[in-house]
Amino acid sequence: MPGAPGPLEDGREMAAPLLVGADGRRSGTAARAGIKRRVTDYGQTALVCAIGHEKPHQGCAYQIFLPPGPLAILPLTGNRSSIVWSETTEQAAAIQALDDEAYLEVLRPRFGDFLGEIHIAGARYTYPLNMTLAESFTAERLALAGDAARGVHPIAGQGLNAGLRDVAALAEVLVEAARRGEDLGWPLVLDRYAQWRRFDSATLALATDGFNRLFSNDNPLLRLGRDIGLGLANALPGLRRGFMREAAGMTGDVPRLLQGRPL
Ligand SMILES: Cc1cc2nc3c(=O)[nH]c(=O)nc-3n(C[C@H](O)[C@H](O)[C@H](O)COP(=O)(O)OP(=O)(O)OC[C@H]3O[C@@H](n4cnc5c(N)ncnc54)[C@H](O)[C@@H]3O)c2cc1C
Incomplete structure (x- = not known):
């Protein structure tokens, strides 16, 4: 990987077509690949x-x-x-x-x-x-997954779900690439993964950020607004079911593994 050449501590050297950086919100893998983060x-x-x-x-x-x-x-x-x-x-x-x-x-x-x-x-x-969003989810022969790609406020309990979606999406992209005989670390293969996950991640980061600002607040107007919102969600079963599906990660382009389907 660029910026991190050299053997492991025990002297072994390893080679692979692709490295997955799943080392958390202070990802050393992302930093060594020169990927900046917005925090x-x-x-x-x-x-x-x-x-x-x-x-x-x-x-x-x-x-x-x-x-x-x-x-x-x-x-x-x-x-x-x-x-x-x-x-x-x-x-x-x-x-x-x-x-x-x-x-x-x-x-x-x-x-x-x-x-x-x-x-x-x-x-x-x-x-x-804090909220931390990697400016890119991929670099040369590298893909980031989980909090290494984006770490959000725990207010909506969505961090782990987002990471599972990353893993399922990456597995799907890589299996399809392997079937076509493509190099797994090829930029076009990694772009498919980044495009799939980037929008969802930015939306999640914005939504959790907004929730936190709305709920961690004692402003009477904001309190009234959120009480009306929660009352509506409670009174309208369709809206409530929509929120539950969203929270369970079952909306949008759901990777096959998360639908319980084989790759
Ligand atoms: C207080 C709190 C409450 C939360 N509550 C929820 C919740 O209710 N629901 C939910 O979905 N999410 C929740 N989350 C978020 C959730 O914990 C994270 O999204 C999830 O743990 C991210 O998983 P990850 O594997 O990407 O990263 P991590 O869990 O951070 O795991 C990264 C791993 O990489 C290892 N690592 C790092 N560097 C190296 C290295 N150089 N070599 C070897 N290993 C390395 C680390 O030791 C660590 O084990 C919460 C988070 C916090 C802080």
């Missing part, structure tokens, strides 16, 4: 940990919208849920520095009591939140 820092940090609770979650996920950012409560096995709790970066650092009991005291009024008494059920982590 928007949200000034928010997610506090993440497993929470044990008295009552069963019935398999439901919840998202509570608070002015500094959303609090997502995602079901795990048993009476446990994972929280993704967004706060301003300064506030998150202060909360993370607290001991478990003090942490829970800050969390309880936000979490509410619908799952009964809560306790910490695992290690506590923090993740700075």
